[in-house]
Amino acid sequence: MGAFTNTAHCKDFGVFLLLCLVSCAVxxxxxxxxxxxxxxxxxxxxxxxxxxxxxxxxxxxxQVSGVGxxxxxxxxxxxxxxxxKQTIEKGFLKMPALNLSDAEATExxxxxxxMQFKTRTAPPPGDGARGKVLVERSQCLDCxxxxxxxxxTGPNLxxxxxxxxxATDLRxxxxxxDSLVPPEDRYVRLVTADGKTMTGRLLNRDAFTVxxxxxxxxxxxxxxxxxxEYTVITKGLMPPxxxxxxxxxxxxIINYLxxxxxx
Amino acid sequence: MKIHHLGFLCLVTGSLFGQVTYDPILHADRxxxxxxxxxxxxxxxxxxxxxxxxxxxVKDLQLQWLLQTNTSGRLxxxxxxxxxxxxxxxxxxxxxxxxxxxxxxxxTGRVFWTYTRQVSPKTHGTMVNRGVAIAGxxxxxxxxxxxxxALDTKDGTVDWDVKMADTADGYQANEAPLVVKDKxxxxxxxxxxxxxxxxxxxDVHTGKEAWRFHTVPGAGEPGxxxxxxxNAWEHGGAPVxxxxxxxxxxxxVYWGTGNPNPSWNGDHRxxxxxxxxxxxxxxxxxxxxxxxxxxxxxxxxxxxxxxxxVLVDSDWQGxxxxxxxxxxxxxMYYVLDRETGEFLLGKAFVKQNWNAxxxxxxxxxxxxxxxxxxxGVFIQPENQGGTNWYSPSYSPxxxxxxxxxxxxxxxxxxKTDEEYEKGKQYTGGMMGGPLVPGWYDNTPLWQGRRPINxxxxxxxxxxxxxxALDAKTGERKWEFKMIYDTECGILTTASDLLFSGGMEGYFxALDAKTGxxxxxxxxxxxxxxxxxxxxVDGHEYIAVGASSGLFIFAVKR
Numbered sequence: 001m002g003a004f005t006n007t008a009h010c011k012d013f014g015v016f017l018l019l020c021l022v023s024c025a026v027x028x029x030x031x032x033x034x035x036x037x038x039x040x041x042x043x044x045x046x047x048x049x050x051x052x053x054x055x056x057x058x059x060x061x062x063q064v065s066g067v068g069x070x071x072x073x074x075x076x077x078x079x080x081x082x083x084x085k086q087t088i089e090k091g092f093l094k095m096p097a098l099n100l101s102d103a104e105a106t107e108x109x110x111x112x113x114x115m116q117f118k119t120r121t122a123p124p125p126g127d128g129a130r131g132k133v134l135v136e137r138s139q140c141l142d143c144x145x146x147x148x149x150x151x152x153t154g155p156n157l158x159x160x161x162x163x164x165x166x167a168t169d170l171r172x173x174x175x176x177x178d179s180l181v182p183p184e185d186r187y188v189r190l191v192t193a194d195g196k197t198m199t200g201r202l203l204n205r206d207a208f209t210v211x212x213x214x215x216x217x218x219x220x221x222x223x224x225x226x227x228x229e230y231t232v233i234t235k236g237l238m239p240p241x242x243x244x245x246x247x248x249x250x251x252x253i254i255n256y257l258x259x260x261x262x263x
Numbered sequence: 264m265k266i267h268h269l270g271f272l273c274l275v276t277g278s279l280f281g282q283v284t285y286d287p288i289l290h291a292d293r294x295x296x297x298x299x300x301x302x303x304x305x306x307x308x309x310x311x312x313x314x315x316x317x318x319x320x321v322k323d324l325q326l327q328w329l330l331q332t333n334t335s336g337r338l339x340x341x342x343x344x345x346x347x348x349x350x351x352x353x354x355x356x357x358x359x360x361x362x363x364x365x366x367x368x369x370x371t372g373r374v375f376w377t378y379t380r381q382v383s384p385k386t387h388g389t390m391v392n393r394g395v396a397i398a399g400x401x402x403x404x405x406x407x408x409x410x411x412x413a414l415d416t417k418d419g420t421v422d423w424d425v426k427m428a429d430t431a432d433g434y435q436a437n438e439a440p441l442v443v444k445d446k447x448x449x450x451x452x453x454x455x456x457x458x459x460x461x462x463x464x465x466d467v468h469t470g471k472e473a474w475r476f477h478t479v480p481g482a483g484e485p486g487x488x489x490x491x492x493x494n495a496w497e498h499g500g501a502p503v504x505x506x507x508x509x510x511x512x513x514x515x516v517y518w519g520t521g522n523p524n525p526s527w528n529g530d531h532r533x534x535x536x537x538x539x540x541x542x543x544x545x546x547x548x549x550x551x552x553x554x555x556x557x558x559x560x561x562x563x564x565x566x567x568x569x570x571x572x573v574l575v576d577s578d579w580q581g582x583x584x585x586x587x588x589x590x591x592x593x594x595m596y597y598v599l600d601r602e603t604g605e606f607l608l609g610k611a612f613v614k615q616n617w618n619a620x621x622x623x624x625x626x627x628x629x630x631x632x633x634x635x636x637x638x639g640v641f642i643q644p645e646n647q648g649g650t651n652w653y654s655p656s657y658s659p660x661x662x663x664x665x666x667x668x669x670x671x672x673x674x675x676x677x678k679t680d681e682e683y684e685k686g687k688q689y690t691g692g693m694m695g696g697p698l699v700p701g702w703y704d705n706t707p708l709w710q711g712r713r714p715i716n717x718x719x720x721x722x723x724x725x726x727x728x729x730x731a732l733d734a735k736t737g738e739r740k741w742e743f744k745m746i747y748d749t750e751c752g753i754l755t756t757a758s759d760l761l762f763s764g765g766m767e768g769y770f771x772a773l774d775a776k777t778g779x780x781x782x783x784x785x786x787x788x789x790x791x792x793x794x795x796x797x798x799v800d801g802h803e804y805i806a807v808g809a810s811s812g813l814f815i816f817a818v819k820r
Contacts, residue, residue: 050679051688055455055526055565055646058694059677065716090356091390093337096454097356099387099433099686183719204718206767207745208783225780232721 037110044104045111052098053108061115070115073163081109123167123258124251131256134249143238147260152217153201154238155185161258170254174245177238187233188212193226202232284399285444289511295757296798298344301394301439301506302654303795306574309656311796314758315803316818321760321772321782323818327804328372330365330813337791338808340394341439341654341752343402344369344797349806350402350416351813352439356390362406364395364414370799372815378419382408386430388454393505393792394439396447398467403447405436411449411465425470427451431686432458439506441516443547446473448516450503457498457524457689462507462543464550474550478503478520478538485552486537495532498683500524501539505652508572510585513602515544515553517574517587521567527635527692528563528678535560540568542589544604554604558591560626563635563692564617564676565646566592573657573664574601575734588734590655590666592648593617595627596737610737612730613649613670617642635678635692645672646694647748654752654793656761657734661775664734665753665761668742672725717747717766729753729763731778741778745769752793754805762805764790770807770814786814 037045053061053069061069075092076083085105091097100108135146143154160170172180188210190198200212200220210230211221224230245253287294291304295312302309316324332338332353343350349369355361361381367374386407395414396403401422402414409428412421427449428434433456440449446464453460459479465472478501480486490496500523507518523532523539540559543552558568573588579598587601594615598608606625611618617633632640653667678692715724727749728742749765756762761775770790771783788810795806805816 050693051681051690054679054693055688055690056694060694063694063714065714089384090335090360091388092335094389096389097360097387098688099385099456183715183724186719202719205720205746206718207743207765207769207771208780 037107037113041107041110042114045107045109045114048100048104048108049111052100056095061112069112072112072116081113084109084112123161123254124247126248126251126253126255128252128255128259131249131252131254134245134253135256138241138245138253140253146257147262152213153215155201157257158260159262161254162261167254167258170257171250173238174250174253175242176240178235178240181234181237185237187237189229189231189233190222190227191229192222193228195228198222199233285442288398288442296344296801297346298342298795298797299397300343300441301341301396302508302571302793305443305509305511307506307508307571307654308573308575308659309571309654309752309754309793309795310658311754311756313756313796313798313803315798315801316756316760316796316805317758318760318774318781320818324772324782324784324805324816325819326784327815327817329815330367330372330374332363332365332811332813334811335390336788336810337391338811338813339391339437339792340808341793342795342797342806342813343395343397344795344806345397345416347799348375348416349797350395350397352392352395352404353811354390354392354407360384360386360390360407362392362404364402364404364419366416366419369797369804369815376419378414378421380404380406380412382406383430386435387433388435388452389437392437396440396442398442398447401467403440403442403449403467405438405440405449407435407437409434409436409451411436411440411447411470413467413470423470425465425472427463432456433686433688434458434460438504441506441509442467443509443516446547448507448518448547450478450507450518450520452502452504452521453500455500455524455526455688455690456686457500457683459497459499460502460521462503462518462545462550464547476543476545476550476552478541478543479523480537489534489537491531491533493531498524498689499532499536499539500526500689501536502567503569504567505569505571508574508587509547510574510601513553513585514547515601516547517542517544517572517601519567519569519572521569522559522562522565524689525681525683525691526563526565527676527690528681529561529635530678532561536562540566540593542568542572542587542599544601556597556599556604556606556625558589558595558597558627559593563678564593564642564674566648567651568592569652570650571654572601573655575657575659577735579607579735588655588657588664590650590664590668590732592644592651594644594649596664596666596732598735598737608735608737611649612666612732612737612739613668614643615649635676637678639675639677639694641673642676643673644669645674646676647672651750653750656753656755658755658759658761658775660757660759661731661755662734663731663740663775665755665763665775666730666732667727667749667751667753667763667765668730669727669748670725671723720746727765729761729773729778731775743771743773743778743780747789749790751790754794754796756796762794762796762807764794764807764809766790768809770794770809784816786810786812788812 141150145156200214204211335356340352364378433453450462463475479499502521523536587599589597596612619628656665731740747766751764754762759775761773764770766789786809
């Protein structure tokens with residue numbers, strides 16, 4: 001990633017310095033210092049993105065299943081920015097290898113980096129230590145897992161802010177959970193051929209089976225043939241905490257969750 | 264090229280290197296043990312006369328052997344099988360970009376020889392190959408860097424190697440060629456680079472080009488005026504990337520062509536943009552155009568018409584006719600008269616909102632809002648289409664046409680202003696919306712319309728299916744649903760079995776008459792190629808690829 005500051009483009013040092021300062025000011029996520037791209041690279045990368053990438057990935061970078069280019073989500077989960085350049089050059093699965101020079105691929109990566117940086121929203125000021133206590137006292141761990149604590153029945157909150165959710169998303173999810181149930185957090189209710197009802201968080205569904213983690217935290221795989229009922233549940237999965245937690249409480253919880261890395 | 268224990272395996276299996284001339288391909292139905300072209304025969308029905316594997320014993324299918332190709336995770340090639348030898352083609356793109364062709368014992372999977380051909384690391388395009396063709400003692404391979412290579416079937420050595428096009432212009436070749444008489448026929452493609460493409464024939468013995476049909480007509484040629492008065496025709500694209508079919512009685516080859524460029528913006532190319540999104544009927548000896556039919560005139564939705572032309576001789580409304588069946592990426596199922604090109608039927612096989620019917624000559628009538636706009640327009644089927652390059656099948660026993668279909672999908676097509684630039688993609692559009700973070704959340708148009716990973720999908724949010732259509736009416740007879748999408752082709756057999764799969768990683772057998780599932784196995788990765796059937800020593804085998812492995816199944820004996 002050392003090639004990202006091309007000295008030939010550094011004549012506008014003022015812009016470069018401003019970008020560095022902005023980067024420092026918003027760098028709340030305890031990540032290593034991000035590589036820097038100059039404005040010309042980002043603008044050129046934006047144009048190249050529209051020409052060569054957006055027809056499949058979309059303006060918002062999320063039109064390919066499992067990929068969120070503006071959020072740093074890739075099928076290859078640990079893909080570095082150098083890895084993204086390699087993917088542009090070599091192709092990957094259905095993605096063709098693109099006819100871009102190394103400098104152009106760097107510009108595209110610079111644009112994505114810039115978008116990913118802008119997409120992140122800093123959590124409101126809060127007391128993470130107090131947030132940890134609130135999580136433990138508010139029955140969050142009855143369903144959710146944070147680090148090595150809690151239940152497997154609900155979505156795992158470990159590193160949740162690193163995986164495409166913003167602080168704003170989390171605030172909505174806590175106060176009014178029915179307003180934001182991403183597809184990967186859906187539940188299903190099954191009634192088997194012999195009348196047995198099972199409920200759990202959906203992990204996979206295909207032509208022949210459904211996989212889920214049930215309310216007893218057991219991993220289940222059930223054949224779909226003979227099912228009497230298969231219902232996707234997206235409402236009423238979590239009680240709303242609006243009126244039960246103050247804005248400061250929510251800010252403290254989000255600050256705590258932002259500090260729990262991994263997953 | 265490597266020789267692996269050749270003498271030993273010949274002794275063990277008793278296999279001989281078969282020789283295929285034009286005549287065996289012409290009469291492929293006399294050799295159901297062999298799979299001689301990409302789609303099996305010149306009619307491209309992907310239908311096998313083999314019937315040892317039946318609806319009764321298919322539950323006893325067992326893995327016989329597995330060829331690991333070390334690709335980067337995607338096999339799209341159909342094998343060729345001749346007298347106990349299976350020829351296969353794969354592309355490795357991770358460490359270095361190269362082609363590999365394998366000649367293996369179809370009974371055991373042991374490798375006789377491999378041929379590898381490295382291409383430049385800068386070679387771009389889709390890193391796949393869809394298979395080889397065979398004639399005599401020669402295999403024909405089209406390469407990512409747009410060469411056509413002839414290989415000796417006995418040892419994989421190169422007989423000749425001709426450059427068909429320049430990769431600097433965005434060209435590549437990835438389809439399986441088709442041998443007709445003394446010619447190897449193949450089309451050239453780009454990945455939306457705006458370079459005009461063609462179909463060409465090469466001498467089987469020398470590689471010398473015999474004829475070329477330009478899919479975008481030049482100045483003074485018929486159809487040239489369908490690109491408007493400017494120079495849009497110079498960068499019209501119309502790529503060719505799947506194998507065509509052949510009618511020996513008419514001596515016509517039939518080939519599908521791809522979308523015009525810029526793909527999502529037709530403002531600068533007013534007119535129908537011939538011969539993009541067409542099937543063209545060409546004289547096999549000269550390449551002269553006999554007739555064409557354009558499925559999607561003035562396309563702005565990237566709906567390549569490169570699907571496989573399926574040829575059927577059948578009664579049509581009381582008269583025996585030579586028909587062509589075609590399920591198109593634009594979501595419509597067509598029946599054409601392949602002697603004249605006459606439009607006989609057009610009927611949607613998935614949800615669609617662009618077609619309001621056909622005029623008397625079969626030209627589609629567009630719905631009022633099916634026009635790409637800067638702010639985006641919702642169109643069904645989606646950009647990937649109601650179907651795409653995945654091989655369909657036709658069973659003369661059931662009279663059904665089988666297609667891998669995508670249902671309930673949509674795309675927000677949004678055009679952008681884009682100038683042509685040599686060596687750069689010429690797309691003219693994207694999935695919509697300004698390049699502003701968080702735009703979705705504040706735009707009602709998009710709410711609830713983000714793509715959803717298949718494991719969590721509901722049926723309303725999109726699914727795929729094997730659909731069986733009455734070949735003469737397009738009426739759906741049954742469907743087998745999958746939650747994930749499918750890019751798997753379909754094989755039917757004379758015992759009324761249907762084999763297919765999908766991105767879920769299952770390879771399965773259905774009753775071709777009813778769609779009832781009879782057997783499945785989880786191969787653990789997406790299946791992106793068309794299965795085939797072949798026989799060795801009188802016993803039937805089914806071949807299918809998943810990820811980087813080619814799996815061979817047979818009934819336990």
